[in-house]
Amino acid sequence: MLKKLFPIIIVFLLFFTSTHAQEILTNPLSERITEYDIQVKLDTETKKLSGQMVLKWKNPSQDTVRDLQFHMYLNAFKNDKSTMMSEGSSFLSKEENWGWVEIQSIIDPEGLDLTSGMRYLQPDQAIDEKTLRLPQEKPEQMRDPETDQTVLSIPLDKPVLPGDSLEVKINFISKLPKLAKRTGYAEDYYFVAQWFPKLGVYEPAGMRYAEKCGWNTHEFHRNSEFYANHSLYNVDITLPEDYIVGSGGVLQNTESHADGTMTHTFRAEDIVDFAWTASQEYQVFEDQWRHVNIKFLCHPEHAYQAERHIIALKHALEYLTEHVGPYPWPHVTFIGPPMKGSAAQGMEYTTFFTAGTVWGLPEGIRMPELVTVHEFGHAYFMGILATNEFEEPWMDEGINTYWEGRIMDHAYGSKTSVLDLPFINIGDLETARFTYLLMKNPKIADGYRASWEFPHGSYGAVIYQKSATWLHMLERMIGQPVIDEIFKRFYQRWGFKHPATQDFIDIVNEVVSEYHGDLFGESMDWYFDQFLKSSKMMDYTIESIRVRSIKEKGGLFGESGNQEFRESETVENMFKSEVRLERLEEAIVPVEILVHFDNGDEILERWDGKSRAHDFVYERAEKVVWAKIDPEMKMLMDANLMNNSYTREPSKMSAVKYSGKFLFLIQNLMQFAGIFN
Amino acid sequence: MMKILKAYKSGWTVSLNSKRMTSLVYLSYLILALLLVIPFYRLFVSVAGSSLLPDDLIRGFSATALGEFMREGGKAFGFYLKALLPWMVLFLVLGTFFQGGIISWISNDRGRFSTKTFIGNCVAYFWPFLKTCFYTLIIQIIFAVLVYLPVSILIGGDNLTDAHIGKTLIFGIAIHLLLLIWGTMIAEYTRLFIYRSGKRKVLKSLWKAFKFTLRNIHRLFGMYIMWVILPLALFIALYLIRMRWTIDPGLMIFLLFLVQQVFIWVRFLLKIQKTSIFYRYLVLIVQKA
Ligand SMILES: [Zn+2]
Numbered sequence: 001m002l003k004k005l006f007p008i009i010i011v012f013l014l015f016f017t018s019t020h021a022q023e024i025l026t027n028p029l030s031e032r033i034t035e036y037d038i039q040v041k042l043d044t045e046t047k048k049l050s051g052q053m054v055l056k057w058k059n060p061s062q063d064t065v066r067d068l069q070f071h072m073y074l075n076a077f078k079n080d081k082s083t084m085m086s087e088g089s090s091f092l093s094k095e096e097n098w099g100w101v102e103i104q105s106i107i108d109p110e111g112l113d114l115t116s117g118m119r120y121l122q123p124d125q126a127i128d129e130k131t132l133r134l135p136q137e138k139p140e141q142m143r144d145p146e147t148d149q150t151v152l153s154i155p156l157d158k159p160v161l162p163g164d165s166l167e168v169k170i171n172f173i174s175k176l177p178k179l180a181k182r183t184g185y186a187e188d189y190y191f192v193a194q195w196f197p198k199l200g201v202y203e204p205a206g207m208r209y210a211e212k213c214g215w216n217t218h219e220f221h222r223n224s225e226f227y228a229n230h231s232l233y234n235v236d237i238t239l240p241e242d243y244i245v246g247s248g249g250v251l252q253n254t255e256s257h258a259d260g261t262m263t264h265t266f267r268a269e270d271i272v273d274f275a276w277t278a279s280q281e282y283q284v285f286e287d288q289w290r291h292v293n294i295k296f297l298c299h300p301e302h303a304y305q306a307e308r309h310i311i312a313l314k315h316a317l318e319y320l321t322e323h324v325g326p327y328p329w330p331h332v333t334f335i336g337p338p339m340k341g342s343a344a345q346g347m348e349y350t351t352f353f354t355a356g357t358v359w360g361l362p363e364g365i366r367m368p369e370l371v372t373v374h375e376f377g378h379a380y381f382m383g384i385l386a387t388n389e390f391e392e393p394w395m396d397e398g399i400n401t402y403w404e405g406r407i408m409d410h411a412y413g414s415k416t417s418v419l420d421l422p423f424i425n426i427g428d429l430e431t432a433r434f435t436y437l438l439m440k441n442p443k444i445a446d447g448y449r450a451s452w453e454f455p456h457g458s459y460g461a462v463i464y465q466k467s468a469t470w471l472h473m474l475e476r477m478i479g480q481p482v483i484d485e486i487f488k489r490f491y492q493r494w495g496f497k498h499p500a501t502q503d504f505i506d507i508v509n510e511v512v513s514e515y516h517g518d519l520f521g522e523s524m525d526w527y528f529d530q531f532l533k534s535s536k537m538m539d540y541t542i543e544s545i546r547v548r549s550i551k552e553k554g555g556l557f558g559e560s561g562n563q564e565f566r567e568s569e570t571v572e573n574m575f576k577s578e579v580r581l582e583r584l585e586e587a588i589v590p591v592e593i594l595v596h597f598d599n600g601d602e603i604l605e606r607w608d609g610k611s612r613a614h615d616f617v618y619e620r621a622e623k624v625v626w627a628k629i630d631p632e633m634k635m636l637m638d639a640n641l642m643n644n645s646y647t648r649e650p651s652k653m654s655a656v657k658y659s660g661k662f663l664f665l666i667q668n669l670m671q672f673a674g675i676f677n
Numbered sequence: 678m679m680k681i682l683k684a685y686k687s688g689w690t691v692s693l694n695s696k697r698m699t700s701l702v703y704l705s706y707l708i709l710a711l712l713l714v715i716p717f718y719r720l721f722v723s724v725a726g727s728s729l730l731p732d733d734l735i736r737g738f739s740a741t742a743l744g745e746f747m748r749e750g751g752k753a754f755g756f757y758l759k760a761l762l763p764w765m766v767l768f769l770v771l772g773t774f775f776q777g778g779i780i781s782w783i784s785n786d787r788g789r790f791s792t793k794t795f796i797g798n799c800v801a802y803f804w805p806f807l808k809t810c811f812y813t814l815i816i817q818i819i820f821a822v823l824v825y826l827p828v829s830i831l832i833g834g835d836n837l838t839d840a841h842i843g844k845t846l847i848f849g850i851a852i853h854l855l856l857l858i859w860g861t862m863i864a865e866y867t868r869l870f871i872y873r874s875g876k877r878k879v880l881k882s883l884w885k886a887f888k889f890t891l892r893n894i895h896r897l898f899g900m901y902i903m904w905v906i907l908p909l910a911l912f913i914a915l916y917l918i919r920m921r922w923t924i925d926p927g928l929m930i931f932l933l934f935l936v937q938q939v940f941i942w943v944r945f946l947l948k949i950q951k952t953s954i955f956y957r958y959l960v961l962i963v964q965k966a
Pocket residue numbers: 374375378396397400
């Protein structure tokens with residue numbers, strides 16, 4: 001009996017121990033073009049990872065593919081010659097601070113080692129100083145081809161035919177850098193991201209902007225983030241057993257070893273990148289939102305703020321589910337790094353992201369909430385809608401900052417969602433608008449360019465804040481239900497694919513014409529042309545309001561020699577009021593003007609905003625008292641709101657109020673000065 | 678304990694007799710402050726121009742309205758912020774000037790207040806008190822260095838948590854606050870010793886004050902705490918008032934202004950009260966000795 005059962009038990013045990021693949025989702029969400037099976041061991045002494053990886057790749061195109069291209073992201077931290085280091089000041093010094101990654105062997109299905117053909121590519125050239133664009137035909141401006149080692153090409157011995165799959169076995173070693181740019185170690189704290197040889201995206205002709213088929217790989221730039229296929233990950237992480245480990249996957253199994261290490265087995269499905277973290281000090285908080293299991297790993301000094309983080313995450317889950325689409329995974333893990341690991345703050349890996357906070361932060365400074373909401377939002381904008389963050393950064397950071405603003409303003413108040421302190425408060429959208437407009441030169445770059453093409457540190461303000469501001473303005477123009485429909489359709493049509501800017505604009509045009517016909521013109525292209533694809537600014541003003549009495553019947557009448565002079569007569573109880581509008585900047589947007597008369601009458605006028613000047617003239621018994629451009633505050637891109645209104649009877653109340661405040665400030669300071677005598 | 682209570686009580690009596698002097702001090706400061714505030718008001722009106730946006734500033738706080746407004750007139754307003762530092766120095770000098778008059782009034786508080794006598798005493802003690810002020814500044818700088826030098830070493834490490842840094846800083850600030858208050862006590866007693874001895878030997882009085890405050894430190898802090906409760910309560914009350922008010926904005930601005938000015942006036946009165954508490958305590962100690 002026992003003898004007979006024995007082999008069955010063995011088979012049974014093997015099935016449950018060796019195949020750790022307990023599926024998370026009942027149906028795959030994506031095509032799963034790539035599958036990674038990785039076993040990695042962390043040496044906490046040398047800060048090195050040694051990994052074995054089985055990579056499966058399905059050729060999605062009609063082409064015969066002759067090489068594989070990998071992102072070797074950690075080589076950005078190898079030396080000062082890397083693209084990342086040469087794009088700004090170097091931030092690593094000591095020998096042990098630098099990081100790198102090396103493929104030691106790559107074995108194809110025939111058992112052939114392909115390493116001898118490996119070579120690094122430098123697909124991106126230095127930007128042209130004059131045009132601030134990639135040079136078209138200036139090969140002499142190319143960077144020294146030996147310098148950057150973040151893109152690796154490996155020619156295949158046997159090409160991959162259309163629709164075929166390839167499986168290769170790779171051994172690699174990664175040396176983690178001292179934590180910088182979201183990856184590395186800080187003492188015994190680890191945030192391990194961009195850590196393994198990562199396959200690029202093979203774009204068949206016609207996909208996004210690809211005219212020819214080919215790999216879409218870019219060097220690791222200082223501002224750039226990433227672009228990858230939705231993949232399946234099975235990852236075994238081995239490290240000393242006193243470490244608490246978190247990742248973007250679901251923990252399937254843990255196994256202790258005799259040498260004091262432990263293996264953590266994770267599986268993640270349909271995410272674009274796999275990162276993980278380890279620390280001996282994490283405190284683990286678990287919670288649930290509908291079908292989603294929430295895990296928050298937080299360093300103890302910030303643990304008292306855990307609830308703030310988790311509540312913010314639930315706001316984001318709720319809001320995005322309602323206004324964009326469901327969050328499909330049953331799990332999300334996020335991290336509260338310690339101060340020494342602050343370089344890991346605020347980064348997103350779909351089902352896994354890092355928040356950021358500071359000890360002692362009052363409730364009224366909503367940094368932990370804001371970072372949590374923002375980074376979780378990326379689960380949608382580049383996690384589900386996997387845009388190319390290298391080439392079109394506005395599509396993830398811009399759109400995501402817009403949603404961050406909506407969620408924050410909804411959950412924490414539109415005037416209090418960033419700061420809510422006794423004497424000062426500001427909302428998320430307000431912050432975005434000011435960050436854009438307070439740039440030294442808001443016209444320095446349009447938002448439609450690759451992430452490394454932004455001069456003088458303009459990347460953040462243009463990509464995050466300007467994009468968010470014009471998206472908010474679009475929302476106010478076409479209405480919230482309409483923009484929600486746009487994003488719902490964007491999610492349904494492009495979820496788990498790789499949309500480009502034009503795909504988004506197409507949906508905007510489609511939905512806006514369904515709801516509004518041609519109210520905004522044939523399409524909304526004019527809007528994107530001005531605010532995304534150009535750096536034109538917008539500023540309308542009421543130059544003045546003039547009110548005069550109306551005179552008539554005056555002048556000379558009759559033929560010469562027989563002329564009669566009549567004095568003008570003032571028409572009683574009639575006035576001519578002129579409201580003079582001007583367009584001060586280049587951008588053209590139709591605007592509304594509210595005109596207020598002295599008897600309380602109000603007229604809402606519309607102006608297409610095209611000419612440089614326009615007057616509204618009224619001849620009536622009432623005088624115009626004031627007029628206001630954009631009375632409902634839709635035109636958030638208008639660079640100067642002070643000149644949007646004009647009144648003939650200005651109130652001095654605000655001057656009195658602020659002078660009183662200023663006096664009180666001085667009086668407090670003078671009493672403070674008193675402590676020195 | 679009895680002495681503290683006695684001193685505290687007499688401080689009250691004296692300060693309640695000092696309403697005219699308080700008003701004089703308050704008004705002098707007010708005039709100096711208005712030299713900045715009146716052009717500020719004019720600038721504000723001219724920046725606001727014919728726009729309706731500043732009306733959004735009347736009720737509550739609007740970051741957008743204020744931000745737009747500051748962008749329009751930011752540079753011009755910057756002048757006023759820069760002017761605050763020299764103005765504080767002016768206030769410091771003015772405050773030092775008044776000390777002679779205040780102490781003379783406190784020490785013989787019977788009789789009628791005369792502005793002429795008051796100013797005369799201010800002038801008489803101005804120079805030694807200004808020197809006292811200078812030495813106090815040096816003492817305060819030394820205190821600050823004594824606190825923040827070790828604090829900066831403690832928080833300069835490589836592998837610290839922000840909680841560790843935050844707690845160390847809070848601890849440092851608390852210690853500094855105590856030293857700061859002690860510094861003001863030294864200054865206060867230096868002036869009282871100068872006044873009582875009739876001699877203008879500043880450094881000698883400073884040394885005496887240093888020893889005196891050190892010897893009586895617990896009682897002085899006891900009195901300080903008794904004294905500080907009222908201004909603290911007033912401050913909290915003022916804060917609560919401004920949070921609660923939702924009446925007609927014009928009336929609110931006026932009422933708030935009135936409350937603020939009363940608050941400032943009361944604080945002057947309370948400062949005089951503090952000096953007289955300390956003075957009374959000194960007298961009690963000296964009498965006993
Ligand atoms: Zn982001």
